[in-house]
Amino acid sequence: MPPELVAAIEAIAALPGIGRRSAMRIAFDLVRQGPLRVKNFTTALTDLSEHIATCSRCGAYVSRTHEREQCSYCDGVRRSHDTLCIVEQSADIYAVENTGEHHGLYHVLGGVLSPLDGVGPDELKIPQLVERVRTLAIKEAIVATNPSVEGNATGHYIADQLKPLGVRVTRIATGLALGQMLDYAETQAISQSLRQRVEL
Amino acid sequence: MPPELVAAIEAIAALPGIGRRSAMRIAFDLVRQGPLRVKNFTTALTDLSEHIATCSRCGAYVSRTHEREQCSYCDGVRRSHDTLCIVEQSADIYAVENTGEHHGLYHVLGGVLSPLDGVGPDELKIPQLVERVRTLAIKEAIVATNPSVEGNATGHYIADQLKPLGVRVTRIATGLALGQMLDYAETQAISQSLRQRVEL
Numbered sequence: 001m002p003p004e005l006v007a008a009i010e011a012i013a014a015l016p017g018i019g020r021r022s023a024m025r026i027a028f029d030l031v032r033q034g035p036l037r038v039k040n041f042t043t044a045l046t047d048l049s050e051h052i053a054t055c056s057r058c059g060a061y062v063s064r065t066h067e068r069e070q071c072s073y074c075d076g077v078r079r080s081h082d083t084l085c086i087v088e089q090s091a092d093i094y095a096v097e098n099t100g101e102h103h104g105l106y107h108v109l110g111g112v113l114s115p116l117d118g119v120g121p122d123e124l125k126i127p128q129l130v131e132r133v134r135t136l137a138i139k140e141a142i143v144a145t146n147p148s149v150e151g152n153a154t155g156h157y158i159a160d161q162l163k164p165l166g167v168r169v170t171r172i173a174t175g176l177a178l179g180q181m182l183d184y185a186e187t188q189a190i191s192q193s194l195r196q197r198v199e200l
Numbered sequence: 201m202p203p204e205l206v207a208a209i210e211a212i213a214a215l216p217g218i219g220r221r222s223a224m225r226i227a228f229d230l231v232r233q234g235p236l237r238v239k240n241f242t243t244a245l246t247d248l249s250e251h252i253a254t255c256s257r258c259g260a261y262v263s264r265t266h267e268r269e270q271c272s273y274c275d276g277v278r279r280s281h282d283t284l285c286i287v288e289q290s291a292d293i294y295a296v297e298n299t300g301e302h303h304g305l306y307h308v309l310g311g312v313l314s315p316l317d318g319v320g321p322d323e324l325k326i327p328q329l330v331e332r333v334r335t336l337a338i339k340e341a342i343v344a345t346n347p348s349v350e351g352n353a354t355g356h357y358i359a360d361q362l363k364p365l366g367v368r369v370t371r372i373a374t375g376l377a378l379g380q381m382l383d384y385a386e387t388q389a390i391s392q393s394l395r396q397r398v399e400l
Binding site: 051 | 201202203204205207208210211212215216217218221222224225226227228229230231233234235238239240241242244245246247248249250251252261262263265289290291294383384
């Protein structure tokens with residue numbers, strides 16, 4: 001097998017959820033499509049990696065192509081600015097948005113507390129979260145971390161930090177199985193767990 | 201969702217065997233990996249599309265980076281030059297090679313006969329096949345087209361062309377289910393069907 005083919009198959013197989021056989025099928029497909037269509041494909045990926053940034057306030061994905069970085073959640077005139085949904089990763093925002101149940105702001109933590117891995121509150125955007133809740137007139141903070149042991153512990157830690165500020169802190173219902181990842185869950189299951197959120 | 205993210209997800213979802221949800225997961229993963237690693241990835245794909253050619257004799261994938269195009273099958277000193285395995289696509293060669301059952305030459309047709317789609321013998325590399333069998337001292341031609349209606353019909357057409365040249369023409373056994381694609385089949389199944397090949 002030519003070295004370029006070996007290298008491409010290895011690179012494709014390193015993507016999440018792609019096995020070696022699928023990687024081969026994709027590589028052969030790209031060869032058949034020819035340089036022009038591969039160029040279009042790689043340009044889309046390069047644009048993605050070079051032009052996507054995260055909102056300096058909430059952490060949502062934003063496009064760098066605009067003169068001024070604009071976040072459709074923070075700057076959205078139709079969003080209610082008294083409810084804040086807290087998620088682990090920027091991508092989780094889309095999973096929540098798909099439910100149509102939350103119309104407020106977001107805050108991306110960048111992960112979950114994991115003391116054994118050296119991830120404490122300062123390694124996450126928890127100080128910034130406290131500051132935002134203090135500054136903005138937030139009435140309710142919805143903790144939408146994944147329903148894992150760490151996700152739950154992070155939720156309780158956040159509740160302890162935010163309750164003294166007089167804000168209501170809720171947790172999405174774990175209608176999801178323990179360990180199931182938010183960005184893989186069915187929209188309906190996330191929708192239900194948002195509606196059944198409980199007081200922390 | 202930023203337009204770059206939408207475009208990248210659409211481009212990834214257009215790959216064979218990738219659904220929208222997997223495409224989103226891959227796009228988010230690429231964003232997290234950052235521009236440098238995405239650059240490595242796209243370079244591997246660009247190298248693939250720009251440096252891969254097909255051998256002018258057999259149609260196998262070859263690397264264009266060498267001064268002179270060399271085909272490891274046509275030019276392989278340890279390959280037996282009296283047996284020729286005929287496949288539909290260049291990629292099918294790897295499926296056959298993985299069995300370790302065939303140590304001879306290859307010939308890629310570039311498809312199968314499909315009169316309704318306007319694909320006749322001259323649209324495939326069948327004239328070149330006849331010429332190669334005539335020129336080289338081929339003793340046996342193994343037809344390894346996919347076990348589809350068109351693949352079988354193409355095999356019979358090839359047999360009619362090659363038998364007058366005094367060459368033995370065989371067909372890999374259809375231990376594979378009708379309609380199953382060669383490049384997705386288990387190596388062992390392909391291996392068995394090579395061993396049980398029958399006279400055409």
